Amino acid sequence: MRTIGKREVEDMAVGAAVLASGGGGDPYIGKLMALQAIDEYGPFQMISLDELPDDAFVCASHMLGAPTVLVEKVPNGMEGVGAVDALEKRLGRKFDAIMPLEAGGLNSLLPFQVAAAKGVPIVDCDGMGRAFPELRHVTWTLFDIPACPAVVCDEKGDVVTVEAVDNAWAERLSRNAAITTGGSVFMADYAMTGAQAKKASIPGTSTYCEQIGRAIREAHEQNVDPLPVILDLLGAFELFRGKLDDVARRTEGGFVRGYAHFAGIDDYAGRECELRFQNEHLLAKSGDEVLCSAPDLIAVLDIETALPITTEGMKYGARGVVIGIPVHEHWRSERGLEIAGPRYFGYDIDFVPVEERVVESANEQ
Amino acid sequence: MSNKDWRIGIDVGGTNTDAVVLDENLNLISAVKSPTTEDVMSGIENAMEAVLAGEGVDRSRIGYAMLGTTHCTNAIVERKRLDRVAVIRIGAPATRAIKPMIDWPAELRTAISDQWFLVGGGHEFDGREIAPLDEDELRRIANQVKGECDSVAITSVFSPVDASHETRAAAIMREALGDDFPISISSEIGSVSLLERENATILNAALVDVAKTTSESFIAALAGEDITDAEVYLCQNDGTLMSAEYAMRYPILTIACGPTNSIRGASFLTGLKDAVVVDVGGTTTDLGVLTHGFPRESMLAVEIGGVRTNFRMPDIISIGLGGGSIVRQHEDGTVTVGPDSVGYRVTKEALCFGGHTLTATDIVVAAGAAEGVGDPALVADLDPELVKKARAVMTEMVENCVDRMKTSAGDIDVILVGGGSILVPSELEGVARVLKPNNFGEANAVGSAISQVSGQIERVFSLDKLGRAETLEVAKGLATEEAIKAGADPDSIQIVEVEDVPLAYLPGNATRVRVKAVGDLKI
Numbered sequence: 072m073r074t075i076g077k078r079e080v081e082d083m084a085v086g087a088a089v090l091a092s093g094g095g096g097d098p099y100i101g102k103l104m105a106l107q108a109i110d111e112y113g114p115f116q117m118i119s120l121d122e123l124p125d126d127a128f129v130c131a132s133h134m135l136g137a138p139t140v141l142v143e144k145v146p147n148g149m150e151g152v153g154a155v156d157a158l159e160k161r162l163g164r165k166f167d168a169i170m171p172l173e174a175g176g177l178n179s180l181l182p183f184q185v186a187a188a189k190g191v192p193i194v195d196c197d198g199m200g201r202a203f204p205e206l207r208h209v210t211w212t213l214f215d216i217p218a219c220p221a222v223v224c225d226e227k228g229d230v231v232t233v234e235a236v237d238n239a240w241a242e243r244l245s246r247n248a249a250i251t252t253g254g255s256v257f258m259a260d261y262a263m264t265g266a267q268a269k270k271a272s273i274p275g276t277s278t279y280c281e282q283i284g285r286a287i288r289e290a291h292e293q294n295v296d297p298l299p300v301i302l303d304l305l306g307a308f309e310l311f312r313g314k315l316d317d318v319a320r321r322t323e324g325g326f327v328r329g330y331a332h333f334a335g336i337d338d339y340a341g342r343e344c345e346l347r348f349q350n351e352h353l354l355a356k357s358g359d360e361v362l363c364s365a366p367d368l369i370a371v372l373d374i375e376t377a378l379p380i381t382t383e384g385m386k387y388g389a390r391g392v393v394i395g396i397p398v399h400e401h402w403r404s405e406r407g408l409e410i411a412g413p414r415y416f417g418y419d420i421d422f423v424p425v426e427e428r429v430v431e432s433a434n435e436q
Numbered sequence: 437m438s439n440k441d442w443r444i445g446i447d448v449g450g451t452n453t454d455a456v457v458l459d460e461n462l463n464l465i466s467a468v469k470s471p472t473t474e475d476v477m478s479g480i481e482n483a484m485e486a487v488l489a490g491e492g493v494d495r496s497r498i499g500y501a502m503l504g505t506t507h508c509t510n511a512i513v514e515r516k517r518l519d520r521v522a523v524i525r526i527g528a529p530a531t532r533a534i535k536p537m538i539d540w541p542a543e544l545r546t547a548i549s550d551q552w553f554l555v556g557g558g559h560e561f562d563g564r565e566i567a568p569l570d571e572d573e574l575r576r577i578a579n580q581v582k583g584e585c586d587s588v589a590i591t592s593v594f595s596p597v598d599a600s601h602e603t604r605a606a607a608i609m610r611e612a613l614g615d616d617f618p619i620s621i622s623s624e625i626g627s628v629s630l631l632e633r634e635n636a637t638i639l640n641a642a643l644v645d646v647a648k649t650t651s652e653s654f655i656a657a658l659a660g661e662d663i664t665d666a667e668v669y670l671c672q673n674d675g676t677l678m679s680a681e682y683a684m685r686y687p688i689l690t691i692a693c694g695p696t697n698s699i700r701g702a703s704f705l706t707g708l709k710d711a712v713v714v715d716v717g718g719t720t721t722d723l724g725v726l727t728h729g730f731p732r733e734s735m736l737a738v739e740i741g742g743v744r745t746n747f748r749m750p751d752i753i754s755i756g757l758g759g760g761s762i763v764r765q766h767e768d769g770t771v772t773v774g775p776d777s778v779g780y781r782v783t784k785e786a787l788c789f790g791g792h793t794l795t796a797t798d799i800v801v802a803a804g805a806a807e808g809v810g811d812p813a814l815v816a817d818l819d820p821e822l823v824k825k826a827r828a829v830m831t832e833m834v835e836n837c838v839d840r841m842k843t844s845a846g847d848i849d850v851i852l853v854g855g856g857s858i859l860v861p862s863e864l865e866g867v868a869r870v871l872k873p874n875n876f877g878e879a880n881a882v883g884s885a886i887s888q889v890s891g892q893i894e895r896v897f898s899l900d901k902l903g904r905a906e907t908l909e910v911a912k913g914l915a916t917e918e919a920i921k922a923g924a925d926p927d928s929i930q931i932v933e934v935e936d937v938p939l940a941y942l943p944g945n946a947t948r949v950r951v952k953a954v955g956d957l958k959i
Binding site: 103106137184228390 | 527528529530531533534538539558560561562564566567593594628725841
């Protein structure tokens with residue numbers, strides 16, 4: 072059991088933005104909610120997956136909808152709690168702890184406030200190890216853990232219980248409920264035992280976010296380049312350094328798809344890099360050569376500050392380091408690639424782990 | 437019309453207050469630079485007196501007076517002269533999870549407000565009501581804050597989509613507090629993002645008195661120079677003007693107009709519409725980008741006095757290089773320039789002015805690159821190797837920044853302005869031409885004098901209703917109307933910015949559209 076105070080929350084918000092892989096929404100609102108919750112309930116209690124008893128009962132907590140709505144219609148603070156309460160009532164059992172669904176972006180910090188209000192600890196794990204566009208893009212799906220019964224709750228107190236045939240339908244039905252109630256809701260879902268959580272979750276991701284944020288903060292305090300520390304911490308690879316000279320976006324089925332083009336600078340002068348994104352970055356290419364693809368993480372960090380640049384925040388002239396971060400092995404399984412590999416997102420290439428691509432690329436040059 | 441067709445422009449900077457007079461064809465008749473004073477206003481008076489005394493100035497023809505000033509910025513930074521604000525947020529049951537002003541610096545919060553209220557109401561992204569507006573609660577609040585505050589800030593959820601709850605709430609407050617009571621409503625101030633818009637609205641409400649005093653003193657100073665019937669304007673940070681009356685309602689929009697004025701002035705003085713503008717001052721060098729005649733805006737959240745807002749500010753990078761930057765040679769032979777500076781004391785402390793500090797100015801004087809500045813004899817003994825190294829450092833600092841601001845690999849024009857522009861050589865790597873306009877020192881004041889007027893709208897539209905093309909046309913029409921309302925000549929109006937950003941993770945084609953229309957002042 073570990074205590075999470077305001078400093079830890081600030082660091083986590085920065086790390087969560089890195090793991091968001093360019094999407095996931097700005098963690099700013101989640102951070103402020105968490106800070107206010109600390110004022111109200113005291114510091115958060117966080118347990119590791121190992122500390123979670125096998126027979127414990129846990130569920131995931133998160134928002135669903137448009138981050139752009141959430142930054143305008145700020146939550147009431149009881150939506151997440153209302154969803155968990157309703158799920159407990161439906162299942163006739165209390166939860167012993169709450170898990171984040173998503174380690175990247177906004178959803179990384181929102182469940183802390185929910186756990187505090189419920190008076191239970193948060194588990195240091197999540198179902199993605201990054202940010203992904205859909206509710207079903209979780210490692211729990213790979214282990215046949217159903218999202219349903221899932222509960223949607225809005226700020227007015229409206230509650231919708233979703234009993235879907237599979238996690239794909241859970242996603243569709245929940246998202247429609249989210250739109251009807253104003254574009255941003257909280258959910259409680261993926262109820263499971265401690266034993267299931269240990270087997271199917273990605274461990275330690277909140278701590279991981281905190282470490283990344285702390286590394287960036289300390290590097291700034293000491294006036295040193297945070298990038299080497301971050302690469303080391305994430306086991307990540309520098310793929311490219313460049314200046315953004317073209318970016319285009321369009322909406323398709325509720326998702327923002329687009330590409331960004333970088334012209335190389337420093338050691339990469341004369342080369343180019345293209346990123347494809349659907350809310351999150353999914354593919355990085357240099358000419359015909361694939362540098363990194365989903366489900367591995369692609370993040371663009373500002374060259375000066377090492378702070379992540381989101382797909383929404385990308386603009387002409389931005390100077391970024393493109394990095395590739397190996398994703399948790401759960402995602403690299405056959406089933407993992409089926410629901411989150413390059414072909415799922417419409418790119419007709421085989422998944423090759425980023426560490427192998429980097430070696431190949433080095434051998435060729 | 438009449439012969440009241442000349443203008444006077446004044447820009448208050450950290451070091452200098454600049455003033456210019458332009459004739460009816462925008463020819464520069466007179467220009468002066470005078471030190472900024474601690475109370476700001478006496479510096480404005482000095483500059484005004486000097487510029488009007490210039491040769492060829494016919495003060496009877498001055499019909500327009502424009503002021504770009506740091507009054508409001510200073511008030512926030514110094515936490516002085518701020519109004520007490522009652523903060524009203526409309527959005528319950530939503531938004532309880534984050535209180536207003538939660539991450540403000542404590543002193544600023546204490547200086548501005550200890551009263552905030554959350555009221556039922558607000559809208560969804562598509563214009564439906566979250567809840568009906570709680571008018572009884574608003575009446576109760578009005579009576580409670582009566583006599584306890586100087587100003588009211590009202591922010592309603594999704595007011596950029598539907599402002600009706602804000603305007604109704606303002607009307608209810610006025611019933612109790614009086615028609616003239618200052619009330620700031622967020623839909624007139626910021627864009628989508630509740631907390632940032634609320635922050636800007638609260639700051640705006642806190643600045644009403646500062647803006648009023650500033651405008652009134654400016655008008656009084658003009659009267660002191662026998663200019664009594666000029667139209668008086670204040671500069672906004674987007675390079676356009678607002679009337680003195682408007683400025684008293686939206687003082688926050690004057691924040692950071694200095695860099696904008698400098699970029700716009702540089703454009704006017706050179707006739708260029710696209711370039712990097714390098715403004716070298718006493719302590720820092722600011723770089724901005726001119727695109728289509730306007731400053732490129734930053735996409736990042738902008739902090740004002742430690743408060744996060746969603747203002748569009750010019751995309752400026754600042755480096756610690758100025759005329760007063762201190763030059764040091766280290767034991768290993770390397771030379772550094774800045775970031776510390778003797779600032780406005782350069783004309784006393786630099787070696788070439790008889791002082792005892794080696795500054796960037798001394799380096800260029802010693803290199804023979806600054807005719808008419810200081811006394812070259814006083815720096816004749818400087819080690820030529822040191823001079824060479826220091827110049828190389830300064831040039832590289834500027835070149836790196838220009839490169840950071842460029843948006844394509846091709847060479848770009850650079851316009852050099854500001855009192856310290858002698859520091860920058862006439863050729864730079866990656867730069868097509870380095871232009872140094874006449875009167876480069878007063879580009880800021882020229883920028884303030886030639887400011888245009890604008891209208892802007894920013895809203896969430898559902899493209900499913902009209903389609904993208906038609907929606908954008910509707911938005912352009914609304915922005916044009918706003919510009920005409922602000923005093924633009926309808927024939928000169930141009931749409932200078934169109935931005936549509938789809939709302940991520942949400943079907944239905946909800947898109948945030950922002951359009952800005954700009955025109956010349958109707959004279």
